[in-house]
Amino acid sequence: MIRSVTHSLDNYPHTGTTRYEDGVTKIPGFACSTMDAEWLSKQLKLRMPVQLFLKSSCKQGPDVLSYNVIGEIRGSEKPEEIITAGGHLDSWDLAEGAHDDGTGCMQSIEVIRAIKALGWKPKRTIRAVMFMNEENGLRGGTAYAEFAKKLNEQHIFAVESDAGGFGVETLGISGKPEQYAKVKSWEKLFKPYGIYELSDGGGGADIGPLKPLGTVLSGVNPNSQRYFDHHHAANDVFEAVNKRELELGAFSMAAICWLVSEYGL
Amino acid sequence: MIRSVTHSLDNYPHTGTTRYEDGVTKIPGFACSTMDAEWLSKQLKLRMPVQLFLKSSCKQGPDVLSYNVIGEIRGSEKPEEIITAGGHLDSWDLAEGAHDDGTGCMQSIEVIRAIKALGWKPKRTIRAVMFMNEENGLRGGTAYAEFAKKLNEQHIFAVESDAGGFGVETLGISGKPEQYAKVKSWEKLFKPYGIYELSDGGGGADIGPLKPLGTVLSGVNPNSQRYFDHHHAANDVFEAVNKRELELGAFSMAAICWLVSEYGL
Numbered sequence: 001m002i003r004s005v006t007h008s009l010d011n012y013p014h015t016g017t018t019r020y021e022d023g024v025t026k027i028p029g030f031a032c033s034t035m036d037a038e039w040l041s042k043q044l045k046l047r048m049p050v051q052l053f054l055k056s057s058c059k060q061g062p063d064v065l066s067y068n069v070i071g072e073i074r075g076s077e078k079p080e081e082i083i084t085a086g087g088h089l090d091s092w093d094l095a096e097g098a099h100d101d102g103t104g105c106m107q108s109i110e111v112i113r114a115i116k117a118l119g120w121k122p123k124r125t126i127r128a129v130m131f132m133n134e135e136n137g138l139r140g141g142t143a144y145a146e147f148a149k150k151l152n153e154q155h156i157f158a159v160e161s162d163a164g165g166f167g168v169e170t171l172g173i174s175g176k177p178e179q180y181a182k183v184k185s186w187e188k189l190f191k192p193y194g195i196y197e198l199s200d201g202g203g204g205a206d207i208g209p210l211k212p213l214g215t216v217l218s219g220v221n222p223n224s225q226r227y228f229d230h231h232h233a234a235n236d237v238f239e240a241v242n243k244r245e246l247e248l249g250a251f252s253m254a255a256i257c258w259l260v261s262e263y264g265l
Numbered sequence: 266m267i268r269s270v271t272h273s274l275d276n277y278p279h280t281g282t283t284r285y286e287d288g289v290t291k292i293p294g295f296a297c298s299t300m301d302a303e304w305l306s307k308q309l310k311l312r313m314p315v316q317l318f319l320k321s322s323c324k325q326g327p328d329v330l331s332y333n334v335i336g337e338i339r340g341s342e343k344p345e346e347i348i349t350a351g352g353h354l355d356s357w358d359l360a361e362g363a364h365d366d367g368t369g370c371m372q373s374i375e376v377i378r379a380i381k382a383l384g385w386k387p388k389r390t391i392r393a394v395m396f397m398n399e400e401n402g403l404r405g406g407t408a409y410a411e412f413a414k415k416l417n418e419q420h421i422f423a424v425e426s427d428a429g430g431f432g433v434e435t436l437g438i439s440g441k442p443e444q445y446a447k448v449k450s451w452e453k454l455f456k457p458y459g460i461y462e463l464s465d466g467g468g469g470a471d472i473g474p475l476k477p478l479g480t481v482l483s484g485v486n487p488n489s490q491r492y493f494d495h496h497h498a499a500n501d502v503f504e505a506v507n508k509r510e511l512e513l514g515a516f517s518m519a520a521i522c523w524l525v526s527e528y529g530l
Contacts, residue, residue: 242494
């Protein structure tokens with residue numbers, strides 16, 4: 001039984017998966033809220049008798065057919081060069097999955113919406129992709145890269161937001177040194193919005209399978225201090241998302257996608 | 266009537282003071298929540314008749330005697346050199362003033378508590394000061410500097426937290442170039458805790474009056490995106506403070522005070 005990693009004292013167990021090494025006897029794993037963990041700990045320190053009643057209804061269901069959801073603006077000059085902004089649609093099932101990863105999905109859609117609302121025409125194709133099955137196998141991300149390869153698509157850049165809808169601190173970039181240097185030269189454009197660095201190294205689970213195609217990958221890195229107050233817990237709800245922080249994350253993605261679209265990589 | 270500056274749609278008017286230039290007829294000023302402002306704006310756009318009933322009970326009360334609250338650890342080697350960590354005790358009276366500035370007070374106390382808990386003996390004197398009357402005249406800060414001058418105290422450094430108990434991004438430093446350079450050399454010690462810069466220029470309202478005494482001033486700069494969801498509004502309450510963010514602010518103050526105490530300026 002694992003104590004939640006949040007620093008808050010609350011009653012929202014931080015759930016997760018249990019993995020077993022081969023040959024090890026499988027025993028159930030349980031998530032324990034900080035309040036319950038504190039109580040248990042106190043009882044044990046007082047050498048009080050503690051009896052634990054555990055009941056789990058967890059099970060692995062059969063696979064069902066599902067889909068990535070994709071929208072795009074075709075590029076006006078180089079439509080064959082594709083830029084992806086993504087998040088994932090699925091969530092841990094005990095809550096809405098607002099921060100993991102509703103915010104990433106909304107921010108990805110906002111990249112497209114904002115560009116349309118401004119009446120801008122990107123030179124390259126910009127896609128918003130809501131990946132399916134990030135939490136449990138990464139099949140959406142894997143299928144996306146497989147299709148890209150099969151169709152011989154040219155994926156020059158992909159950015160993912162999957163670390164919560166909190167205030168963005170940095171964008172991480174993984175690419176060849178000259179590609180990173182080009183992106184790094186845009187850093188000053190981000191600083192006024194509180195994004196203080198375009199740092200070396202970054203990506204995301206769903207866009208990771210694009211790496212072998214030579215795609216430059218980027219990850220949105222928000223401030224992490226509040227993430228594990230909600231991550232995979234029943235309080236990962238819409239009300240825990242701050243509108244302004246959500247918007248700044250969308251801004252960071254829209255800005256980097258627009259710059260890559262206009263200036264290439 | 267002024268619309269609240271928060272990006273949230275809520276019913277918490279963001280209050281403030283009204284100031285008049287000389288010779289201008291004094292009219293009342295009102296704070297309007299974003300929800301009410303949206304409603305009003307819609308009515309006006311639809312050219313609907315709008316009638317506004319305004320009632321204000323604001324008044325300037327008579328002065329009453331009040332106090333700064335001060336605690337200190339005397340320095341073991343140079344007790345005459347004083348370091349101040351401060352916030353302000355008073356708050357806008359429609360709420361608890363949790364972020365403005367309960368968090369600054371708690372963080373200042375935490376500087377002293379943490380050093381005591383660690384059993385460390387600072388070389389120089391470290392003070393936690395809760396200033397009175399920041400919001401309405403700055404008399405606590407003014408009196409503190411007046412006493413410092415009268416008693417010929419040597420105030421080498423003062424840091425204030427009065428911008429909300431959110432995750433700290435930078436510490437601002439105001440001092441002579443060589444003093445700033447010395448503080449700047451400690452920057453790498455702060456980075457692992459998410460404080461990415463010890464930046465040039467900073468201070469706080471209450472410690473500002475120490476400036477003419479040659480005190481190096483510092484301000485805690487937290488991420489500002491959520492501050493005006495609560496600032497001077499009825500929802501500036503304890504529940505809006507995140508424990509972890511509060512602690513990281515206290516860490517930033519304790520660390521800078523400790524470094525100045527050990528290495529001087």
